Amino acid sequence: MSESAGAQRGAVELRGVTKRYGDESVVDAVSLSVHAGEFFSLLGPSGSGKTTTLMMIAGFAAVDGGEILIDGADIARTPPQRRGLGMVFQNYAVFPHMNVFDNIAFPLRARGVAAPQIQSQVTRALELVQLQRHATKFARELSGGQQQRVAIARAIVYSPPVVLMDEPLGALDKNLRYDMQSEIKDIQRRLGMTVVYVTHDQEEALNMSDRIAILDRGRVAQVGAPSQVYEQPANRFVAQFLGEANLLDGAVQRDGASGLCFAAAGGMKVAVREQPGFEHGAQAVLFVRPEKVLLDDAAGAPLSGEIRRRDFLGSVIRYRVACDGSLLTVDVANAAHLKRPQVGERVGLRWLADDASLLPASA
Numbered sequence: 001m002s003e004s005a006g007a008q009r010g011a012v013e014l015r016g017v018t019k020r021y022g023d024e025s026v027v028d029a030v031s032l033s034v035h036a037g038e039f040f041s042l043l044g045p046s047g048s049g050k051t052t053t054l055m056m057i058a059g060f061a062a063v064d065g066g067e068i069l070i071d072g073a074d075i076a077r078t079p080p081q082r083r084g085l086g087m088v089f090q091n092y093a094v095f096p097h098m099n100v101f102d103n104i105a106f107p108l109r110a111r112g113v114a115a116p117q118i119q120s121q122v123t124r125a126l127e128l129v130q131l132q133r134h135a136t137k138f139a140r141e142l143s144g145g146q147q148q149r150v151a152i153a154r155a156i157v158y159s160p161p162v163v164l165m166d167e168p169l170g171a172l173d174k175n176l177r178y179d180m181q182s183e184i185k186d187i188q189r190r191l192g193m194t195v196v197y198v199t200h201d202q203e204e205a206l207n208m209s210d211r212i213a214i215l216d217r218g219r220v221a222q223v224g225a226p227s228q229v230y231e232q233p234a235n236r237f238v239a240q241f242l243g244e245a246n247l248l249d250g251a252v253q254r255d256g257a258s259g260l261c262f263a264a265a266g267g268m269k270v271a272v273r274e275q276p277g278f279e280h281g282a283q284a285v286l287f288v289r290p291e292k293v294l295l296d297d298a299a300g301a302p303l304s305g306e307i308r309r310r311d312f313l314g315s316v317i318r319y320r321v322a323c324d325g326s327l328l329t330v331d332v333a334n335a336a337h338l339k340r341p342q343v344g345e346r347v348g349l350r351w352l353a354d355d356a357s358l359l360p361a362s363a
């Protein structure tokens with residue numbers, strides 16, 4: 001195992017990949033291009049087809065339509081063990097009766113690698129996952145986090161160009177998950193390998209990925225860099241799935257004096273920036289994240305409203321503000337220098353033009 005081994009290998013391409021159970025296409029003509037060396041996540045709610053997609057790449061589920069290519073070669077009919085992919089699952093899948101060293105050496109022995117080489121490759125993998133001091137312990141003597149490190153080491157020890165991970169941190173508690181996210185990302189970068197990562201945890205996907213595919217009922221709703229899918233969701237589903245969102249139904253209006261406006265169904269009216277495809281009369285959804293809305297003095301602000309609810313969430317205060325017939329969610333950081341009004345107070349509201357966008361009404 002060498003640093004950056006496989007940097008040029010490991011491109012994964014799905015072309016119209018479909019999986020049917022009975023009449024239902026649980027993965028429906030999914031096309032994706034994962035670049036070599038990329039950390040790519042499949043993100044979506046439970047049942048959206050993430051694991052099925054990963055299992056088809058791995059070869060554990062048959063493909064009912066479409067093609068899967070690794071570095072340009074169609075692998076649809078290649079058995080799983082000959083696809084050369086590393087795999088890490090949620091439930092560790094380490095061998096409890098073997099010690100850590102033997103667990104990690106297992107795939108090398110299965111490939112007939114010579115003993116001195118096994119020694120050096122396992123030692124290197126142990127260093128990468130910081131388990132050098134635990135090599136002779138039985139896997140069952142380790143904590144959940146340590147067992148998952150063993151599973152990761154075993155998946156990367158033979159330098160596969162692509163590693164598939166299915167909710168690998170799902171069984172760990174929150175703080176450990178967060179630390180392990182950085183560790184996995186660090187290992188992926190150092191080895192230059194491609195990771196296809198399944199998670200239903202949007203924060204995890206946003207934190208770890210170079211790009212994310214968001215799945216909705218077996219279809220790709222959007223593919224993009226974390227900031228792109230969060231700040232510029234393609235539709236209502238993506239906007240809602242990736243965190244809190246204000247989504248107001250209404251119509252676009254253009255009047256000579258004030259340019260493009262959005263008129264919410266409840267009566268609220270606000271200026272919006274120009275966006276291709278949204279002209280006067282078009283039905284649309286106005287999208288703005290709660291943390292992008294700034295609370296201000298009522299005088300002089302473009303919108304004003306009354307605080308109806310105030311929820312203390314620790315790092316933020318979440319407000320519901322009644323504003324000209326619409327109810328807006330506003331997150332204010334819990335910091336003394338910011339305005340943090342009480343229920344019943346009147347406030348002004350504003351946001352930067354780039355922080356709000358129009359989404360198609362139908363989605």
Ligand code: ADP
Nearest residue numbers: 021026044045046047048049050051052053198
């Ligand atoms: P996710 O990983 O996004 O939670 P899955 O890929 O596990 O979703 O499942 C997608 C859909 O396929 C779900 O509706 C699930 O019930 C269905 N499904 C998965 N495996 C099978 C199976 N072996 N037989 C029938 N239906 C299945």
